[in-house]
Amino acid sequence: xxxxxxxxxxxxxxxxxxxxxxxxxxxxxxxxxxxxxxxxxxxxxxxxxxxxxxxxxxxxxxxxxxxxxxxxxxxxxxxxxxxxxxxxxxxxxxxxxxxxxxxxxxxxxxxxxxxxxxxxxxxxxxxxxxxxxxxxxxxxxxxxxxxxxxxxxxxxxxxxxxxxxxxxxxxxxxxxxxxxxxxxxxxxxxxxxxxxxxxxxxxxxxxxx
DNA sequence: CCTCACGATGTCCATCTAGT
DNA sequence: ACTAGATGGACATCGTGAGG
Numbered sequence: 001x002x003x004x005x006x007x008x009x010x011x012x013x014x015x016x017x018x019x020x021x022x023x024x025x026x027x028x029x030x031x032x033x034x035x036x037x038x039x040x041x042x043x044x045x046x047x048x049x050x051x052x053x054x055x056x057x058x059x060x061x062x063x064x065x066x067x068x069x070x071x072x073x074x075x076x077x078x079x080x081x082x083x084x085x086x087x088x089x090x091x092x093x094x095x096x097x098x099x100x101x102x103x104x105x106x107x108x109x110x111x112x113x114x115x116x117x118x119x120x121x122x123x124x125x126x127x128x129x130x131x132x133x134x135x136x137x138x139x140x141x142x143x144x145x146x147x148x149x150x151x152x153x154x155x156x157x158x159x160x161x162x163x164x165x166x167x168x169x170x171x172x173x174x175x176x177x178x179x180x181x182x183x184x185x186x187x188x189x190x191x192x193x194x195x196x197x198x199x200x201x202x203x204x205x206x207x208x209x
Numbered sequence: 210c211c212t213c214a215c216g217a218t219g220t221c222c223a224t225c226t227a228g229t
Numbered sequence: 230a231c232t233a234g235a236t237g238g239a240c241a242t243c244g245t246g247a248g249g
Contacts, residue, residue, distance in 0.1 A: 047234060057220055062235055212249085219242080225235080 037065045039083050054078040108134070115141035116190075131207035135200040137163060137192035147187030155181035156202030162194035184208075 040050050040061075047065070051058040056078055064079075080086065109123035121132040135156075147166070157179040164173050168186040173193065182188065184204065192198040 048232085057222095058234080059221080059236085060219060063218090065234095210249105212247105214247090215245085217243090220240085222238090224237085227232100227234090229230100229232085 033065045036061075036079060039085075040065075050079065050082060053082045114138075116143060129207070130203055130205040133200075133202045133204070135190075135202055137161070137190065137198040137200075139192055139195055139197070141192040141198070143188075143190045145189075147189050148184075149187050150184050150208050152184045152204055152206050152208065153182070154184050154202060154204040155179065156200045159199040159201055161192060161196050161198030163198045163200060164191045164193045165189070166191075
């Protein structure tokens with residue numbers, strides 16, 4: 001993406017082709033509006049609230065968010081000030097190198113007590129907001145008689161085998177395709193009561209490790 | 210250099226719609 | 230009824246380009 005200033009001081013964001021041609025499509029694919037909207041909603045603000053704090057009108061915020069206008073630098077600065085961002089901060093995100101996205105099996109953190117193997121996807125990603133695990137329970141594999149309990153929520157899908165899942169005072173045996181979703185504050189325990197390995201793909205938020 | 214027309218944007222205000 | 234979001238009209242401002 002390239003950042004250009006029109007000769008009237010207005011901002012034109014142009015998407016440069018990913019390919020070598022590097023062609024410029026002036027005035028197209030302007031993402032300013034969408035990004036302002038993301039910032040605003042992330043801060044739990046209404047358009048009117050943002051407009052008031054930025055000393056612009058709610059109509060202007062509406063137009064900017066819909067990309068019906070390209071805001072002047074002055075207006076954009078006012079809006080970004082509300083979020084504590086500079087113009088540089090706002091656009092820097094576009095140039096940040098992509099953080100790691102793909103993880104090969106051998107790259108994943110592996111935690112094992114011999115009967116339960118947990119492979120963590122994205123364990124090296126800083127600031128991640130969820131934990132995704134590929135869990136394998138050998139026959140008899142058990143998280144232990146002491147029920148687990150921690151903050152957050154977790155969910156998962158059984159890919160292979162069978163697992164006995166106890167959550168609070170409820171206990172069910174789940175098989176391939178079955179899933180679960182519960183508050184991790186409830187005491188819980190996973191136990192493979194089958195004759196083959198049980199594989200589960202699970203997610204937990206916030207990450208517990 | 211100055212003036213003028215034009216286009217884009219911003220402001221203000223009113224209004225409408227949808228959801229709570 | 231209230232709030233949030235969207236829209237439209239009228240008008241002002243600013244930059245650009247053309248013409249004198």
